[in-house]
Amino acid sequence: MRFVYADNAATTPVSQKVVEAIIPYMTEHYGNPSSLYEVGQVAHKAVEKARQQVADALGADSKEIFFTSGGSEADNWAIRGAAALGAKKGKKHLITTKFEHHAVLHTMAALEKQGFTVTYLDVYENGIVKVEDVEKAITDETCLVTIMYANNEIGTVQPIAEIGKICRNKGVLFHTDAVQAVGHIKIDVKEQCIDMLSLSGHKFHATKGVGALYCKKGIRLPNLIEGGAQESGRRAGTENVPGIVGLGVAITDMCEHLEENAKKVSALRDRLFEGASKISHSRINGDTEHRLPGNFSMCFEGVEGESLLLMLDFKGVCASSGSACTSGSLDPSHVLLSIGLKHEVAHGSLRLSLSENNTEADVDYILEVLPPIIDRLRSMSPLWDHILEQEKENN
């Protein structure tokens, strides 16, 4: 049976280049970068090289890059830090969107309990925040605007440069969770007026457990993790040297092939959309133009997402859904609800996230196995019967 990995927004396979680059940092150059002897200094130099690679990929200075355990830590650090800086000046208002990753939303909820107020902006039916809404929401009390670069479920890309410009003009810090975007679309923190940016290595073929926060020079973000003097005294803990080396290699590789990958992957994605849109009672979630190259998200009425995923798994296809059953709660994903989908439609969601490792044959295979699975689930679905009955009545 064919195996098709189409869940690259969840995580990606580590590239061969990364694997080869990091092995020596576990076997030969295993020293602690803080140690003065040779084996430690080699590790130190490798970490600094990776810092430069990440900085180059973002248009930042290497002194502005701080390695973390991943995207969630970077989000927590940026948001909690900015809130603490704001609170010192009596500014206790933050702005975000309704469809951020939980690393952002749950941090916001924690801050609300501490007396901060948070504005959650609408993202409308197309899954894109309106720049004027951001502008209107900013008050004298606002200490941070945090808006994701691209959504993890529906792939919609936000008007980051415009938002950055507004925040810069108003003197409000701007953070973006760019976990889904880095390595896949062009980012320039200077041009886009981004003050802080979170990224995560395993979303672009580095290993899990490593990420970074870009924090613009001059922003004295308080520490989240206290301890040793690593990361210029800003983030304690012995560096994840192999992970960091891999992050540097992966981000460089992705940026070198960015345009060619985006072209290839978006063509595959469009082929998927075209094929799957032929399935009746289906809809594409989110804007089709301002979208990550690899993101496919659709809803199929009358079927439930978890059943759909498991049946795809029986056919060797790895996918994801925002149904309640897969979100581990009573409600379907907050992202799908935020773009105005009804619960019963959101339960039937399917996300396929492609990478440059996927092929046309993968896409054609998905399009071969998907329609019969949906037919089968619909054939045993009383909800599907209700939908058809309702339509008959309406006609």
Added chain:
Amino acid sequence: MEYSKKVMEHFAEPHNVGEIPDANGIGEIGNAKCGDIMKMFLKIENDIIVDVKFKTYGCASAIATSSIATDMIKGQPISEALKLTNKAVVEALDGLPAVKIHCSVLAEQAIKAALADYYKRQGIDPEPIVGKIEDHDHEACHI
């Protein structure tokens, strides 16, 4: 979250799927907002459930519980079907993840709803026999 082998078997190849055209007891429980609906069709002759089929919209455990619950009551007298508890359904499936227990409750309730319909069709008040059917709104998705 991991499903037992039994759950996966019943999900992959569910038993008793479909409708019974001349069913004399039909019950539907759950709602689309919660993400699961179960519909049970019973054919009852001389107080024996001679045939049972189901249609289910929902996750793997909803489909698997429907499948095994129909197996458990097929050929049984009504009195036995009324004794079927969600706990027995869970045990028969070698367990369900905690967040999925409500699916087994749905299966129990769907059978009871179908039996209630059977009695209603005969002009008999089902409540003293079947008990109250706990059809739920969205706030009670997690019964």
